[in-house]
Amino acid sequence: MEYVLGAHQYGKAETRLVRIYRDTARHQIRDLNVSTSLRGDFAAAYLDGDQANVLPTDSQKNTAYAFALERGVAEIETYALTLARHFADDIEPVHAARVEVDEYGWERVRLTGGDHPHAFVRASQEVRTTTVTVEGRGREQRTWVLSGLRDLVLLKSTGSEFAGFLHDRYTTLVETDDRVLATSLTARWRHMRPEGDWNALNASIRQVLIEKFATVHSRALQQSLFQMGKAVLAAHEDIAEIRLSAPNKHHFLVDLSPFGQDNQGEVFHADDRPYGLIQCALQREDAPPAGPAWDVPSSFAG
Numbered sequence: 001m002e003y004v005l006g007a008h009q010y011g012k013a014e015t016r017l018v019r020i021y022r023d024t025a026r027h028q029i030r031d032l033n034v035s036t037s038l039r040g041d042f043a044a045a046y047l048d049g050d051q052a053n054v055l056p057t058d059s060q061k062n063t064a065y066a067f068a069l070e071r072g073v074a075e076i077e078t079y080a081l082t083l084a085r086h087f088a089d090d091i092e093p094v095h096a097a098r099v100e101v102d103e104y105g106w107e108r109v110r111l112t113g114g115d116h117p118h119a120f121v122r123a124s125q126e127v128r129t130t131t132v133t134v135e136g137r138g139r140e141q142r143t144w145v146l147s148g149l150r151d152l153v154l155l156k157s158t159g160s161e162f163a164g165f166l167h168d169r170y171t172t173l174v175e176t177d178d179r180v181l182a183t184s185l186t187a188r189w190r191h192m193r194p195e196g197d198w199n200a201l202n203a204s205i206r207q208v209l210i211e212k213f214a215t216v217h218s219r220a221l222q223q224s225l226f227q228m229g230k231a232v233l234a235a236h237e238d239i240a241e242i243r244l245s246a247p248n249k250h251h252f253l254v255d256l257s258p259f260g261q262d263n264q265g266e267v268f269h270a271d272d273r274p275y276g277l278i279q280c281a282l283q284r285e286d287a288p289p290a291g292p293a294w295d296v297p298s299s300f301a302g
Contacts, residue, residue, distance in 0.1 A: 005046055009297065011037035011098075012057035012064075019068045027118040030073045033102040036060045037297050038087055040095040053093035060087075076101045077145055077198040080132040088134040088141065096135040096292070103128040125151045128202060129188065133292050144293035147202055148188030154210065155182035155249075158265075160218040180251035180268060181218055185209065189232065189242040190293055196238060205239070208232050221248050221278045229282040240287035243294075248276035 013035045021028035038060070044050035064083060073079040080099040087097035105123035108115035131146040160181035165173075187209060212228040225244045232242050251268040 005043055007039075007300075008042060008046060009037050009039045009098075009300075010042065010045075010054070010057065011035065011297070012060040013297070015061045015064050017064060017068055019073050025117050029106050029120055030068075031104040031106060032068075032073060032076065032079075033104075034064045034083075035100040035297075036064065036083065036087070037098040037100075038091070038094050038096070039098075040091075041093040055087075055091050055094070063087075075198040076103050076128065077130045077132065077147060077196075080130050081134075081143070081145070081194060084132045084134040084143075085141075089137045096133065098131065098133045098292075098295075098297075100131045101129070125153070127151055130198075131188075131293070132194075133295070135292070142291065143194040144291055145191045145194045146188050146293055147191065147198065147205075148186070149202075149206060150184075150186040152185040152187070152206070152209070153182070153249075154185060154213050155180065156214060156218075159216075160224075162220060178265060181221065181224070182249035182251060182270075183221065183246040184249065185213075186245040187228075187242065190240045190287075190290060192238045192240050192288065201236065201238075205232050205236065208235050221246055221276070222280065225278055225280050226282070229280065233282060233284060241281060241283040241290065243279070243281040245277070245279045248278060250275060 015034040015036075017032045017034055019030040019032070021030075036057075038055065041053050044052065045054050063086065067079065067083055067086070071079065071082050080101045084097040084099045087094050087099075104127060106120040107123045108117075109119040109121055110116075127150050129146075129148045129150060133144045135142045157180055158178055160179050161177040162173075162179060163175035163177060165171075165175070187205075189205065208231050209228050212231045213224060216224050216227045218224040225246055229242045229244055233239055250271045252271055253265065254263055254267045254269050256263040256267065
C-alpha cells in the first residue's frame with residue numbers, strides 16, 4: 001500500500017502583538033492576536049524532514065512584529081493584506097498565505113476634565129476580526145478578505161417568541177409568545193474586493209446588525225439572523241456574503257410561586273449551557289467565488 005501526502009500547511013499561531021503609537025503625548029494603542037499560515041512547496045519537510053524550503057514559524061512571528069512597526073496597524077485588514085502579500089510575493093516556495101488577526105478594543109481612562117493621554121481600560125469582550133488569503137504572485141495573484149466580529153453580546157427583554165415548533169415524545173419545552181432573547185454574536189463577511197475604508201465599513205455593519213436585532217420582532221433566532229444578514233447585504237453592495245453564528249443564551253423564568261410570588265417576566269435564571277447554536281449564511285446571487293476564503297487551519301483538526 002502506498003501513502004500519499006494530502007493537503008498541508010504550517011504557520012505561527014496567536015502571536016500577541018501590542019502596537020503603541022507615541023508620536024504625540026496622546027498615545028494610541030492597538031492590541032492584536034496574529035496567526036499566519038503558509039502553503040507551498042513543503043512536501044519534502046513532511047516526507048524527508050528536509051527544511052530547505054521552510055521559512056521558520058519564528059521568522060513569521062518576527063515579520064508580524066516588524067511590519068507592525070514599519071507599516072503600522074491603522075486598519076487590521078490593511079495590516080493583514082500587507083503581511084500575506086509579503087509571504088506570497090517574497091518567499092519563493094510559498095504559493096498561498098493566510099493571515100488572521102483578532103483585535104481587542106481599549107478605551108481611554110476618563111478623568112474629571114478629560115481623557116487620560118496614556119492610560120486605558122479594556123472596552124468590552126467583543127473582538128474585531130479579519131482573515132486575508134493571498135494565492136499566487138504577480139498578475140495571477142488572487143486575494144480574498146473577510147472581516148468580522150465575535151462575542152458581541154446582545155439582549156432584548158421582549159419582542160421575541162418561540163411557538164409552533166415540532167413536538168415529539170421527548171419535547172418538554174413550553175411554547176411562549178414573550179421571552180428574553182440573548183446571544184453572543186459572531187459575524188463574518190466577505191468583501192467583493194480587497195480594498196475599502198475598512199474601519200468605517202466595520203462600524204457601519206456592526207450598527208446594522210445591532211439595529212436589526214433590536215427592531216425585528218423575532219419569532220425565532222433563525223429569523224432574526226436572516227433579517228440581520230439581509231440588512232447588511234442590502235446596505236452594502238460591496239459585501240458578497242455574510243455568515244452569522246449565534247448561541248441562544250437562554251433565560252428561564254424562575255418559578256417563585258412556592259413563596260407566594262407572581263413572577264410576571266421579571267426574574268430569570270441565565271443558563272450558559274447547554275445552548276442552542278443557530279447559524280446561517282447569506283450570499284448575493286452574483287457574488288464572486290469564495291475560493292479558499294473560508295478555509296481554516298482548524299479544519300485539519302477534524
